[in-house]
Amino acid sequence: MESVSRYTTVADVARLAQVSKAQAARALGGYGAVSDEVRSRVLAAAETLQYHPNELARSMNTGRSKTIGVVVGDIENPYFSLALRGIYDTSKAGGFDVILINTGEDLATEIDAVHVLLDKRVDGMIVAPVTRSSSTHLNRVVESGRPVVLLDRKLPNLPVDSVVAEMRQVSYEAARHLLDEGHTRVGYISSLDVGGADFAADLDLGTNPVTERIAGIRRAFEEAGVPLPADLIRLGAGRQYSIGDVVHALVTGPDPATAIVASDSVIALEVLAELQRAGVRIPDDVSFLMFDELPWAGLMTPPITVVAQPVYDQGVAAAKLLLRRIGGDRSEPEHLTLPSRLIRRESVAPVGSAEVPASA
Amino acid sequence: MESVSRYTTVADVARLAQVSKAQAARALGGYGAVSDEVRSRVLAAAETLQYHPNELARSMNTGRSKTIGVVVGDIENPYFSLALRGIYDTSKAGGFDVILINTGEDLATEIDAVHVLLDKRVDGMIVAPVTRSSSTHLNRVVESGRPVVLLDRKLPNLPVDSVVAEMRQVSYEAARHLLDEGHTRVGYISSLDVGGADFAADLDLGTNPVTERIAGIRRAFEEAGVPLPADLIRLGAGRQYSIGDVVHALVTGPDPATAIVASDSVIALEVLAELQRAGVRIPDDVSFLMFDELPWAGLMTPPITVVAQPVYDQGVAAAKLLLRRIGGDRSEPEHLTLPSRLIRRESVAPVGSAEVPASA
DNA sequence: GCCTAGAATGAGACCGGACTCACACGGGTT
DNA sequence: AACCCGTGTGAGTCCGGTCTCATTCTAGGC
Numbered sequence: 001m002e003s004v005s006r007y008t009t010v011a012d013v014a015r016l017a018q019v020s021k022a023q024a025a026r027a028l029g030g031y032g033a034v035s036d037e038v039r040s041r042v043l044a045a046a047e048t049l050q051y052h053p054n055e056l057a058r059s060m061n062t063g064r065s066k067t068i069g070v071v072v073g074d075i076e077n078p079y080f081s082l083a084l085r086g087i088y089d090t091s092k093a094g095g096f097d098v099i100l101i102n103t104g105e106d107l108a109t110e111i112d113a114v115h116v117l118l119d120k121r122v123d124g125m126i127v128a129p130v131t132r133s134s135s136t137h138l139n140r141v142v143e144s145g146r147p148v149v150l151l152d153r154k155l156p157n158l159p160v161d162s163v164v165a166e167m168r169q170v171s172y173e174a175a176r177h178l179l180d181e182g183h184t185r186v187g188y189i190s191s192l193d194v195g196g197a198d199f200a201a202d203l204d205l206g207t208n209p210v211t212e213r214i215a216g217i218r219r220a221f222e223e224a225g226v227p228l229p230a231d232l233i234r235l236g237a238g239r240q241y242s243i244g245d246v247v248h249a250l251v252t253g254p255d256p257a258t259a260i261v262a263s264d265s266v267i268a269l270e271v272l273a274e275l276q277r278a279g280v281r282i283p284d285d286v287s288f289l290m291f292d293e294l295p296w297a298g299l300m301t302p303p304i305t306v307v308a309q310p311v312y313d314q315g316v317a318a319a320k321l322l323l324r325r326i327g328g329d330r331s332e333p334e335h336l337t338l339p340s341r342l343i344r345r346e347s348v349a350p351v352g353s354a355e356v357p358a359s360a
Numbered sequence: 361m362e363s364v365s366r367y368t369t370v371a372d373v374a375r376l377a378q379v380s381k382a383q384a385a386r387a388l389g390g391y392g393a394v395s396d397e398v399r400s401r402v403l404a405a406a407e408t409l410q411y412h413p414n415e416l417a418r419s420m421n422t423g424r425s426k427t428i429g430v431v432v433g434d435i436e437n438p439y440f441s442l443a444l445r446g447i448y449d450t451s452k453a454g455g456f457d458v459i460l461i462n463t464g465e466d467l468a469t470e471i472d473a474v475h476v477l478l479d480k481r482v483d484g485m486i487v488a489p490v491t492r493s494s495s496t497h498l499n500r501v502v503e504s505g506r507p508v509v510l511l512d513r514k515l516p517n518l519p520v521d522s523v524v525a526e527m528r529q530v531s532y533e534a535a536r537h538l539l540d541e542g543h544t545r546v547g548y549i550s551s552l553d554v555g556g557a558d559f560a561a562d563l564d565l566g567t568n569p570v571t572e573r574i575a576g577i578r579r580a581f582e583e584a585g586v587p588l589p590a591d592l593i594r595l596g597a598g599r600q601y602s603i604g605d606v607v608h609a610l611v612t613g614p615d616p617a618t619a620i621v622a623s624d625s626v627i628a629l630e631v632l633a634e635l636q637r638a639g640v641r642i643p644d645d646v647s648f649l650m651f652d653e654l655p656w657a658g659l660m661t662p663p664i665t666v667v668a669q670p671v672y673d674q675g676v677a678a679a680k681l682l683l684r685r686i687g688g689d690r691s692e693p694e695h696l697t698l699p700s701r702l703i704r705r706e707s708v709a710p711v712g713s714a715e716v717p718a719s720a
Numbered sequence: 721g722c723c724t725a726g727a728a729t730g731a732g733a734c735c736g737g738a739c740t741c742a743c744a745c746g747g748g749t750t
Numbered sequence: 751a752a753c754c755c756g757t758g759t760g761a762g763t764c765c766g767g768t769c770t771c772a773t774t775c776t777a778g779g780c
Binding site for chain 2: 052085089102119300
């Protein structure tokens with residue numbers, strides 16, 4: 001631990017400019033009354049000494065760090081990196097820097113993260129909470145007076161702004177589309193575990209994308225008078241179970257899925273890889289639909305039908321909300337729901353388009 | 361700008377525990393001599409008051425912030441988000457948080473970024489410098505005594521650690537592969553502009569991926585006695601010119617390219633989209649090769665031949681190097697070159713596999 | 721029984737800015 | 751000439767920790 005060369009301080013500048021520290025600080029900070037004479041001397045001195053204010057010291061007694069914290073599940077996931085980009089661009093335009101924390105979708109890490117950010121005195125934070133998290137740690141942030149904005153999730157009993165993409169209606173549409181093509185055996189694969197097998201009940205877990213989607217799908221099935229194939233809904237994939245195994249099971253069971261829905265692009269890629277490995281053709285053998293629109297989705301053979309959500313815009317909206325709160329807005333929490341849409345391409349086809357089922 | 365509720369300080373804890381501020385600080389900080397009696401009283405008081413140290417204040421007089429800065433070109437680019445993940449995981453394991461800065465590949469932004477980080481007193485930084493940047497701003501960081509590690513780029517005259525992926529040899533191999541299949545008209549598309557049309561000369565710009573790749577390709581062509589098709593090397597694509605136009609020009613010119621190489625995955629996706637739009641088939645009409653291995657590359661039809669570099673590991677290596685420097689290591693700068701490899705799939709085929717050229 | 725090393729403790733300096741307070745100075749009032 | 755106000759200025763405090771220094775207390779050595 002070697003010491004770092006000392007930085008120039010206001011005191012150094014003041015000395016060179018032959019004025020008091022207070023005057024130098026005023027000239028530099030652009031506040032109070034300073035004569036032109038002194039101001040130019042100070043500015044010149046600052047220039048020659050390459051003075052840069054110590055933001056830490058500044059933050060110490062302003063109480064504001066011009067930094068926000070962003071807590072996400074996995075930066076590697078394109079969803080988060082794109083949302084992060086939206087957050088970043090917006091915060092930066094507002095003069096805020098970003099401290100990033102990756103939770104790996106782990107609650108303990110998230111709780112810790114929130115405290116770290118608080119200790120670093122961020123001016124606010126945007127959190128994409130772990131799906132089955134409670135909100136006590138976030139409540140503490142709220143009590144501390146620092147604004148929080150939730151991304152991709154609403155939490156009950158937590159009076160803070162949130163930004164989510166509309167999922168229930170678009171999922172309904174997607175399921176309708178599948179049903180229209182004759183698919184009644186639809187598999188849904190998500191790596192998130194909403195907690196307990198009872199995703200059926202409308203748990204008071206707040207709004208999270210996965211339960212919303214299942215709710216939308218359920219409605220479509222109910223309307224169509226078709227039983228929801230609960231046995232084909234697989235949560236926690238890639239954690240407890242390998243995605244390959246899950247896909248394999250869905251496709252080869254006694255009453256196999258004729259369509260598979262992937263909950264996000266990361267899952268989708270693994271599903272696609274497994275299907276290819278198993279020689280299962282899309283859409284001949286199974287139809288396929290994924291959540292999240294990515295550049296490669298439309299370039300695959302066949303082009304993939306997706307549910308597109310405005311990810312970048314979610315980031316932007318979250319950051320705007322946060323910046324407004326930091327600016328002092330104390331109005332009622334706002335809950336934004338950005339529109340999503342179904343993009344029909346060619347990975348969904350009428351059930352039974354192929355005569356011969358794929359060999360497992 | 362409303363005030364934030366005051367946090368509890370050591371003074372508060374000390375008061376409750378009925379000891380001096382100094383004793384409370386010692387008990388809390390675990391240094392100096394403290395009696396068991398006092399220690400437990402202080403710890404209990406801290407517990408009931410929910411004391412959390414103000415990291416800003418702590419950093420102020422330790423001079424260390426337990427934070428590193430990471431400066432990248434574009435977080436949305438999978439290359440950076442994966443490298444960032446490697447950096448993040450490693451830093452976190454070492455107890456460091458990460459401040460992220462996105463430059464948008466703009467030099468002015470990068471210079472600014474570096475100063476912001478210095479002002480925030482990061483303990484060190486990892487920078488993926490803009491390709492044609494000079495290094496004066498980074499030299500300043502070095503002078504300040506804060507360690508810097510370069511990612512994906514080496515800079516001459518800048519005595520700092522760097523981590524890059526091996527590019528010259530693997531590019532040579534890739535070009536050899538193309539030549540072996542009969543391709544002499546090979547187009548190379550990169551969004552980066554190395555500066556000036558004269559990528560031919562071995563500019564003293566330090567090592568950057570693009571010049572290294574071209575150097576490797578050049579060597580393969582020279583060895584084969586085939587003139588390097590300089591007219592097909594297009595840098596700055598997507599900035600000055602649209603990628604669609606570039607691809608179109610490469611494919612429809614009087615002496616068109618029979619193979620196209622995409623410099624990274626972002627470019628690749630645009631190239632693929634354009635080719636599809638134009639009805640150009642891979643590999644029948646043109647062969648295709650891209651840098652960076654991504655999950656979707658092997659799932660395309662046909663699976664794409666790629667140059668894979670160990671991106672996550674680059675991030676890990678950079679962070680390890682940085683942490684070591686922060687730890688006080690003053691040894692000679694280290695320059696790591698991580699191995700890359702060519703993954704042959706099916707997007708590269710013998711030239712002229714299709715009888716009829718694609719209609720533009 | 722006396723002396724001393726070391727533990728235990730409190731007061732206060734310090735990091736580097738932001739900001740308050742007291743005061744000096746000059747011009748305009750009346 | 752006495753008074754007031756506003757600008758310009760320096761001394762000094764504060765933010766919340768870390769850490770030095772001087773002092774007190776205690777136990778062990780001879």
